[in-house]
Amino acid sequence: MKILKVSIIIVIFLVGAASLILYGFYRYNNKETKTLTNAERKNISGSFIKLSQGVTHYQLEGPDSAEVVMLVHGFSVPYYIWDPTYDFLIKKGYRVLRYDMYGRGYSDRPDATYNQEFYNTQLLDLIKQLKLTGKINLAGVSFGGAVVTNFTCAHPELINKIILVDPVYEQKKPTAPQYFTLYNEAVNSDERANGQTSDFLYPKTHPGWTKLYLPQMTYKGFRNALVSTMYNYNQNGKQSNICLNSTGKNVLLIWGKADKTVLPRFADSIRSVLKTDFFPVDGAAHLPMIEKADTVNAKILSFLKR
Numbered sequence: 559m560k561i562l563k564v565s566i567i568i569v570i571f572l573v574g575a576a577s578l579i580l581y582g583f584y585r586y587n588n589k590e591t592k593t594l595t596n597a598e599r600k601n602i603s604g605s606f607i608k609l610s611q612g613v614t615h616y617q618l619e620g621p622d623s624a625e626v627v628m629l630v631h632g633f634s635v636p637y638y639i640w641d642p643t644y645d646f647l648i649k650k651g652y653r654v655l656r657y658d659m660y661g662r663g664y665s666d667r668p669d670a671t672y673n674q675e676f677y678n679t680q681l682l683d684l685i686k687q688l689k690l691t692g693k694i695n696l697a698g699v700s701f702g703g704a705v706v707t708n709f710t711c712a713h714p715e716l717i718n719k720i721i722l723v724d725p726v727y728e729q730k731k732p733t734a735p736q737y738f739t740l741y742n743e744a745v746n747s748d749e750r751a752n753g754q755t756s757d758f759l760y761p762k763t764h765p766g767w768t769k770l771y772l773p774q775m776t777y778k779g780f781r782n783a784l785v786s787t788m789y790n791y792n793q794n795g796k797q798s799n800i801c802l803n804s805t806g807k808n809v810l811l812i813w814g815k816a817d818k819t820v821l822p823r824f825a826d827s828i829r830s831v832l833k834t835d836f837f838p839v840d841g842a843a844h845l846p847m848i849e850k851a852d853t854v855n856a857k858i859l860s861f862l863k864r
Contacts, residue, residue, distance in 0.1 A: 594664065594667065598664075639848070641848075659677065667777065667780060695717075697723070700724055707799065717805075754768060799828050814839050825838070
C-alpha cells in the first residue's frame with residue numbers, strides 16, 4: 559500500500575510538472591496578448607464596416623460607376639497580398655475592393671464556426687452594405703480561390719468573371735484533436751510567420767514579408783480563426799469546380815510553375831472538370847501576382863477586357 563501511495567504521488571508530481579512546462583512554453587511563445595478594438599484600429603489605413611458577423615477591414619477605390627473587381631486573400635496573409643494587382647487595376651480604371659477575412663488582418667475575430675457559410679456571408683454582406691452595383695469580377699488566391707469558387711456556386715447571379723490564382727484544391731479536416739492543433743499553433747507561431755516566405759520562389763527578394771505578417775498575430779482570436787477553418791472548411795476540389803463549371807462563368811486560372819504550396823498538378827485536376835483560360839507562370843511559386851506582377855497583371859487586364 560505504501561508503494562502504491564508513493565507511486566501515485568510521483569505520477570501526480572510528474573503530470574503537474576509536465577503541465578507547468580507545457581503552460582510555460584505556451585506563455586513564452588503565445589503572441590496573442592492584445593484585443594482588437596476601435597482604438598487599436600485608429601491609425602490603420604483602409605476603412606472599417608460593421609457587418610452581420612463583425613467589423614471588417616477593407617479598402618475600396620476607383621470610380622463609383624466603374625466595373626468592380628473584388629480581391630480575396632489566402633488562408634492567413636491578409637489583403638496586402640494583393641498590393642500589386644490592387645494598385646494596377648485602380649490605375650486601369652476599375653473599382654477595386656479588397657478586404658481582410660474575419661480572424662485575419664484588422665477584421666474582427668468572431669468566436670464562430672469558420673465554415674463555407676461563414677465566409678460566404680462576409681463576402682455577401684460586403685457586396686450589399688457597400689452597395690456594389692453590376693455583376694462583380696471575383697479574384698481569389700490560394701484559400702481565397704476556394705472561397706471565390708464556393709461563393710460563386712452559391713450566388714452565380716452576382717458574379718461576372720472569375721480569376722483563380724494557385725487556388726487550394728482540397729482542404730481536409732486534420733486528424734489530431736482541435737485543442738492539440740490550437741496549442742501547436744501557439745507554440746509554433748514563429749514557424750508560421752517565418753514560413754510565409756516559402757510561398758516565393760526567391761524568398762530573399764522579399765525581406766519584409768514576415769514583418770508585415772506579424773502584427774495580426776498579436777490580437778486574440780487569430781489562431782482560433784485559422785484552426786476553426788482547418789476543421790470546418792472542408793473543400794472538395796472536384797465537387798466545387800464541377801459546380802463552378804455549371805455556372806458558365808469565364809474563368810482565368812493562373813498558376814506559378816514552381817509552386818510548392820499548392821502543387822501545379824492540381825491545375826490539371828481543376829481543368830479536367832472546369833473550363834478555364836489557363837495561364838502558367840514561369841519564375842514564380844505560390845504568389846505569381848507578386849513575383850511576376852507585370853506579366854500577371856497584363857493577363858488579368860486582357861481577361862477582364864474580353
